[in-house]
Amino acid sequence: MKKLHLRTPLSTKDIKKLSVGDNVYLTGKLFTARDETHKKMLELKKKGKKVPFNPKEMALFHCGPIVKKEKNRWIIVSAGPTTSSRMEDFENEFLSQFGVKMIIGKGGMGGKTLKALKKTGAVYTHFTGGAGALAAKSIKEVENVYFLEELGIPEAAWILKVENFGPLIVTMDAKGNSFYEKKKKT
């Protein structure tokens, strides 16, 4: 159980040193994506179109935030993680298409994602469910938002600048270990 401070874009070296049980505080950029955003981005890729931002240099945050607009600027009011297992069906493809190095969510994910994490060199981290107010404190700026018109506030892709975002517990690492699989066995 290590405590680490990491910065995006995350390198392969960063990911390699992470093991199940480690506690990470992340600084840099995140993008939010729930079910609809995952589908939307995969669809764009399939059609050969470009996704309007670079997911590779950010962490993927399973989250549908509360936002408000003040003086033409978006402010994140509350932004805890959503249940990650809803994304299990397409996360493996998402990881290989977009090269995301870190997922932030809650509740964990299944075997398909675990395999993909190992293959693509990425980790899944758990952020305390419901801790939306605390998360919002570490979000310093909304850099941009995509698919807002089409998908609505909770489902849109929010690009967020964060500082010391955490505690993020590594529960699935890039070496094929899963806290959830281990727990199931016991």
Next chain:
Amino acid sequence: MAKITEKDIEKKLIEAIKKAETELPKDVLRALKKAATKEKGLAKIQLETILKNIKIASKEGIPMCQDTGIMTFYIEAGTEFKYLSALKKIINNAVKKATKEIPLRPNTVNPFTGKNSGDNTGMHIPYIIWDMVKGSECTIYILPKGGGSENMSALWMLNPNEGFVKAKKLIVEHIINAGGKPCPPTIAGIGIGGGADICLSLAKKALLRKVGVRHKEKQIAKMEKELTELINKTGVGPMGMGGSTTVLDVHIEYAHRHPASFPVGLVLQCWADRRKTIKFTKNGSIKIL
């Protein structure tokens, strides 16, 4: 008698919704604090994060969880309560305004088109459950509830021969399988009897009871205690990270059943057990409890 207007009621409702979303009831907070002193390692980190989060939310008046839920209103209305016929409309308007003012996350989506109404109202939502009583007073219980815990609800139509023994086993297994998904430590609402809809309705209503308060019938109170201990032995723990606090409490409500059925409903509430009560007294005052 002080004169209250529909606008006053709406204002109080918005205030109560804000309090519900930003401040956790004292009984829940107490239970979480107690659990944090007991747990170790990853479980302790989860509980400490939750407590830190609650502090920020109440200090800054922001929703403790981004999933501000879908709202259910339980109303005990005196048949002579002056605003009886206007109440539904007032509640709807209050929810719309609260969504903008607090703000809340717009959570009401048309199940077929996927379109979000944007204001937390829609077909049958906010959901209102009426109970008529004598007199001119009125009490409204507000229960906002998130999707993560609601998705872990369950219904079993058991053989009466198997009864509560089987129910206990199924409930414990269900909570193990749910793991961290309903955001434990949860409060488990259990409804027994009545019928499929009735037991689930009772299970949700059981969540209105404070953490630590037992059913007034001794035998039921004993079952609640037993189930709490049993579930806390599963090792699911806070956020599924292991430990001995999987539920903060178990509340059981029951109805008489059909001789051929033994319906069991389970509704879990996440640690963010948000609720608030508004009381309209007969001398015209409105109190948020």
